[in-house]
Amino acid sequence: MLEIKNLHVSASGQEILRGIDLVVNAGEVHAIMGPNGSGKSTLSYILAGRPGYEITQGSIRYFGEDLTAMQPEMRAAKGIFLGFQYPVEIPGVATMTFLKHAINAQRKTRGEDELDAMGVMKLVQREAGKLKISADMLKRPVNTGFSGGEKKRYEILQMAVLQPRLAVLDETDSGLDVDALRLVGDGVTALRAPDRAMIVITHYQRLLDHIVPDFVHVLAKGRIQRSGGKELAHELDREGYGEVVNG
């Protein structure tokens, strides 16, 4: 599904990723762990197509196509979903309006019929219930006045209604208490599917108790330093990044 080769990325003239190689197949869950400033968020932005980053070397292929040539909205339409570490508050844009636009933009690109307001509402309410997102929250403007935990649950709600093929979750656990973490973890786990892959970016192992990865990669200094199975996450939790990165 996703093939990243020797990826080098700079932002504002500074090299952040220095040669990433990663292959993600359908049905797999990959965890990317690493200390602060290791380039984890940059990798997520590069996959989603955020402006401001320059790919200086290497390639990213998604279902065989050159991902880097696509606009962010095209990537989304082709099934890439970024769960933001810091979801953006957009006052003045109603949540339901936003979701209707998002769902239909993707359906349109894929040549599917657009959903009407009722259809969108039904779809959203079904998923909102599972994530304990209240009707009141859906009435508010996008992310506006949401707590940290609400914002993250709302990201997962979007993932659930948009049904991506590749979900990149950037520090979805940050700012969550234990209960919210379980809710989000269960929400994500429920979305695991044979035709869907996930890249879960996290600083801590605790999220991976809820979303059990198939592979764990340690990203530091702009490179993947080690890869392994889920037990690597426990090792990191025990030993700290220092041991793994330097030792």
Place this chain on the structure above:
Amino acid sequence: MNWTAKGMVKWSMAEIATWEHALLDMVKAQEAGLASLSPRLRAVRQNAVHCFSQMGFPARQDEAWRWTDLSPLREPAAATTKPPAEPEKMDGPFAGLDAWRMVFMNGELQTDASDLPPGVRALSLRSALQQDATLADQLGDCTGSAFLALNTALLNDGAYIRIAPDIQASKPLHLVFFNTGSAQIRNLIVLEPRASATLLESHYGPAGAEYFVNSVSDVQLGSHARLAHYRDQAESQNALHFYYLNIRQNAHTHYDGFTLTRGARLSRLETHAEIAGSAAQCNLNGVSILNGSQHGDMTCVMNHLAPASNSRQMYRSVLNGESRGIFQGLIRVAKPAQRTDAKLQIKAILLSPRAVQNSKPELEIFADDVKCAHGASVGQLDEAALFYLRARGIEAAQARALLTAAFLGDAVAQIQGSDALPAEQIQQNIQDAIDSCLAQTMVTENV
């Protein structure tokens, strides 16, 4: 005639002479057509010709006009009148509303409002002047504005609206101004004590038509009167649109105004609100959407003369292409106007590196117990928000339109509506008009 008054420096003698001749010709031509013109009205017009001759058109050395260049008025097309055609079908925010409608073509009444209830008068100003010659006296003051003087000098027709004391007009009055050629339009709107009304104005013309429309509206609110007054300026992209709005409020009056500016190559809305009575409320809000080489000027003087009144002004503009937006807002609080509460907020977003916004909020406060706030900002769309929307599959142009509509929505949300036109309905209609206007504007956006 003396044309050497100050402020005329940028106009050559030949250009001035052209205008002078055109003006006198127009006055003469109308005199012939208006045999019934009362001596009173004739005197008012002659005085205005004199006023205009003294002032001439303002030049950019004039502080109130420093950002608006009137050179398009030099082109002869602006001064000539073209034969009218049939009014085109109107769209925009007020088209579908149940209203008493008056249709004007180039400022002359074409279709009367029908089924008006007792106490609600809405007729052509020309007819009103024939019925009551003394009305002319209310139109006479043309000091301080060349456009007001020009309008009065050529005073011909417009709307005369009068709501009798204690009458609540149950439907909006909708003035439809369809323009194909140049016109001077004069409206007089009088609400007697405790009356209330909802007044809508649509200004539009055939796509691409070149014309110069100079409108003046005088609004007088008797004590406890309430007026909701909403305007849609959707003139042809080649039109020159000038609008001078004079509001006079007495005690306990409520004025709720909103203007959507989206048409004309060069436009100026100049509002003078005079709060002469205590405990009055004056709201002036607006949205401007400018594109291409459009120039939109909003100039407003909020004059608090009496104690304990409130004024609220919120303006939002979005500028694309090489357009230019001007906002000049002065809040003046006279010494007797203690406990005035006045706010003015102007925000503009530039979608293109070549668009320009000039904002100048000003306070002049002579009372010592007041609450006054003003602020102005010019910025760009939030890149983080834009990426968030795009990352969800929303195309860049649509994402920009959504964010822009949300930004402009702040001003739309201020519209208070009336019993005859609830806030939710008018806000929705205006927001829809904004959305469709943005859909067109964003197409030409350069990233």
